[in-house]
Amino acid sequence: MVDIIRTMSGHSKDSTFNKAIELALQKQKNSQTDFVTLFAESFNQIDKNAKLAAIFSYELKDKIKVNSTNEEVIAAIREETNSAFDRTFQILRQRIDKFGVTQPNIQKLSQSERILVELPGVKDPERVRKLLQGTAQLEFWETFDFKEIAQNFVEADKLLAKAQNFDVDSDSLMNLSDTISNINKKDSLLAENKTDTSGKSLVDKIKSKDTTKAKNKDEMTREQWIKEHPLFHVLQLNVDEKNIPRDGPVVGMAYAKDIPKIERMLEYAKKALPHNIKLLWTAKPIQDKTNIYQLVAIKVSSRDGTPALGGDVITDARQDFDQNGNNEITMSMNAEGAKIWKNLTAANIKKSIAIVLDNLVYSYPTVNQEISGGRSSISGRFTLEEAKDLANILKAGKLPAPAKIVQEAVVGPSLGKESINASMISFIFAFLMVLLYMYFFYNGVGLIANIALLANIFFLMGVLSSLGAVLTLPGIAGIVLTLGMAVDANVIIFERIKEELRQGKGRKAAIEAGFQKAFWAIMDSNVTTIIAALFLAQLGTGPIRGFAITLAIGNMSSLFTSLFVSRLMFDFSTDLSKSDKVSISWRIK
Template sequence: PPATPASLAAQLAKKNPAAKGAGADSAAAAQNVGPLARLLTMPGRLGVALRDTARMNALLRSPEAKAILPPNLALLWSVKPTLVGPQEYLELNPIKKTRDGQAPVAGEVVADARQDYDQSGHPEVSMSMNPSGAKKWQRMTAANIGRQVGIVLDDYVYSDPVVQGEIAGGNTSISGNFSIEEAQDLANVLKAGKLPAPTRIVEEAVVGPSLGKEAINQGLYSSLAGLLIIMVFMAAYYGRAGLVADAALLFNMFLILGVLAAFQTALTLPGIAGLILVIASSVDANVLIFERIREELDHGLSLNDAINAGYSRAFSAIFDSNVTTMLIAVILGFFGTGPVQNFAITLGIGVLTSFLSAVFVSRLIIEALVKGKEISKITFSTFLSRNLFKNVNFDIVGKRKIAYIFSTVVIVIGFVLMYLQGGPNLGVDFTGGRAYVIDFNKNMVASDVADVLRPAFKGAGIEVKQYGADSRLRVTTSYLATDESQTADQTVLTTLNQGLSKFSADAPAIKSTSKVGATIADDIKRTSVLSLGLTLLGIFVYVLFRFEKWQYSMAAVIALFHDALLVIASYPIARAFGLNYEMDQIFVAAVLSVIGFSMNDTVVIYDRVREYLRENPKLTFAQVVNPALNSTFSRTMITFTTVFLVVAVLYIFGGETLRSFSFAMMIGIIFGTYSSLFIATPIILDTYGKKEERERLAAGEDVADLTGGTPTLSRSTVS
């Protein structure tokens, strides 16, 4: 320290412009002078009462204090308060600064530090340095014998031991009135100090209040519209049972919002998108149950027996589909960042509450309505749906080769277009850079603005497009993308404003900004690929566990990978028709959501195939695959309709922020439904079913001829 606490306090008191007089010592100064010195009340040391630290910080930042304090002096707080009598004080440590403001001996020279004991058995800290640090330490200790050395981390003084003598070799013992815990903490601080960890902003977003309010309203209104559409559809299709499903759905919504509120989870726009997906999955569970109940009623069961059988038979499919969706939510939660994590949290909570509301709440209501009644008014169909999808008998697997060719052609076209367009249209999340949403007072042509801004950004990548309205543009640039400093942020903003100055008559106003550093962009790309890979691996393992044949797992993963490729290919195809959507973090969430939706469909079909094989052991996979696909066709189409309607509403009314997500979801729902019917199960037929039938025929088993038409399936009664 350049001065003793008493002399420094007196100096502060004497030179304070608010002083009423001068004093020779700190006690007199504290009594007779202005506010700065009056706070220095720690007995014998330079410090203040713990309650006065905020006032001291404010005073030390004042111009008067800066004029008084020597330029080579830094006043740093101790990390822990000191108890003097009944009062806690926080000490201010006068630290001598070097010309460059750096510590004479920095933390990277510390080779090791550990808690130890001195000759008297008291805790101390043993520290060793590398050769370079040992030389600096020797010079520093030799020049400061009898003085204190501050051990500082993040501008807090953790210890200020007195130098007893010159220390050569870099091995040092720091003793004092330490407890074991304090000595361990100090050792950890010394070791942590050798890890350079500069803080820099790698991702940030600033949204103006008007734009944020508009986006939130669009998301909420579209969600409510989607919820209303589903409720009307369920009531129109299933009658009074549909009203029960609507009640369970509303219960589910209140339960989700309650859990989100309990955990203080913010409901962002991606969270709203996750909520819509949850609504759809909740309805899907009810559709599965109601379709099974209708099947049991068609087979002649009484209403009570049909309800019991419907819930029992649908349970395994509901359970498996919810587990696969939860798997996606967990993977997104661990490896996603920012908005993707919020989407994952909402989706994960929604999966649990949907399972509860569909399997238990709706059953309680339905059983209460039919309990003790010979004739119940509850219905599971209306005049609109009574004969819909009845006696469906499509030769779905017979069209599988056409489906294989169609999918291959679409994927190839998409990726060829992507190559011709200069690569995928990646968003700032994946490329790094800065994006700005700008409002004008009239409709603007995006290409005209881009032509003006391009020279200002010195050839760096720039994209300008309409964003929700003809008078609103989104400008994305990679200019200075690798420089994540605040200076670079200001430089890019200044460059943008200079370019926009040519449109000053159109009153350009920046409504929101976002930035993703190049480092975090690489991380996002890596975690996105990892998330997709882990999702497919997890589904492979789970399907193998549940269905006990690797062909089921392989077919499911191929179909899901097929869905992901088709969604990716749809973006350059849409771009060729003037629909320019970016691939960003939310796009990754959409792809994984599509995988979850498609897997739900596939699991339902797999479950029906397994059921038919168990109840008809003489039949082969090849013989039950078409009946299984046809028997689940009504459920597949109803679920597709409800989910597609919700996502279509989100696409139309959800605003530009969610448009890329909803576009990917719409494409994914179409192809996910298609792949469940024409890709996943037919692949099992090609890899396992034909082989099984040949083996059983060769063994002389009693197996019906596949070419002899659809076999008659027997079924057990579940009560």
């Protein structure tokens, strides 16, 4: 909620507003009251005369006016935050439903403004964390060509050399250069650029320019070079063997461990860089297991700092394969997005457009021609699971604000050992009681019912296993109910057979008539139950959906075993038996 309120304020720098936010956060630690109410109390506590309308009137201009009271503003904020909370819940539910988890449980804890997510049988918790926390903020940006801004980074390096207030690691660039050199021997460092085969690192290249300063010395020491070039010792610039900047938006490469240090340096030296530049890192390293990432120069063309095209225009996204068989995500845009995309590509022919998701660059393809129709794709050495998850997130939509996991617990294997044991004991006990009852009440044919019941359980478990279902409490309840309904079908058949025997019919005739008369009664009851279960599965969520699926599969299995397996065993026993009598109860033979 804090992020949403800050966004609605336009990230206001108002001191009263920010103090109220901090005070509300402190109060929230020991309170069950919703955050909006705590914020309103804190704002009024800090300054009773302060006006919230002055802070929120621009972003909420459709709901409030400049002279609106604080109560009216709080009501508008509450409406927006409640709407954002509901959208977050719906989006997370869509993501999880498409994720393929069996019988998930997703609940809104409105009082604490949190969402409870229970996912049984998950084998990769990290994948789930990414699925839940990804905001899916897709953006398409124009880019700088590094040749245009290379001198700016030289000036930034000089500015940092004068400051001399950054800790340095003297081995960082040497190791980075060696790693990149090894990669270049196997493959191209940048797909569209020439490989540097000189074997020289950036250290060597810049040293060659500084030899006039060290003519009376054997060589400038590494420490001296780092002191004069604090930025370039951690950022390997994207230059060729002649020290000339390469084409494309890539500024340079760095180890993941050096990224925070580089970001601090560039923030300090930002006055040396273009005012409309935005520097983002790639989502993936330049090669697997290298831990080296590229820095991409984004061009901010709009006055308000927004991207040229946003992800809200995406209408469909799916995992696909490119012409080389690599995973990618293909996307379709609405009419407005297709028009902007067409104009954007037409204006950037022979230039790169960066495709950015959650502030990470996934690809920066070069535009060869104008692209119409609103179709695009994201590539970036995805695994099949990563591509499917990303397509799922994009299709479900972006979250109103980043979702943060505040509490996490793994209960193994699905419900916890104690719950599973208690549930299985009750299931086994109920199963044995049904078997004993059928045998003692229906005598010989009770064994046929018991065999059919065992077959029913076998088929039910097999289907659930093939669907990847996880045994949960609602699922166990569905299985137990299925046992009762399966026995009920056999009871109807046996009672019909008993009626025929009382009328004096023989064994074969009684069995034939019993099954015929019981067929439609069994069919009607099971089909109506299956229809109800399918509606529950379609409209319900979490435990309700799990129960409905188990019940529907169990009823289908019951129909098969009671009408086919039982009849098969009756016919088989009739063929083997020479007697014209059937042992169907302790009273009727």
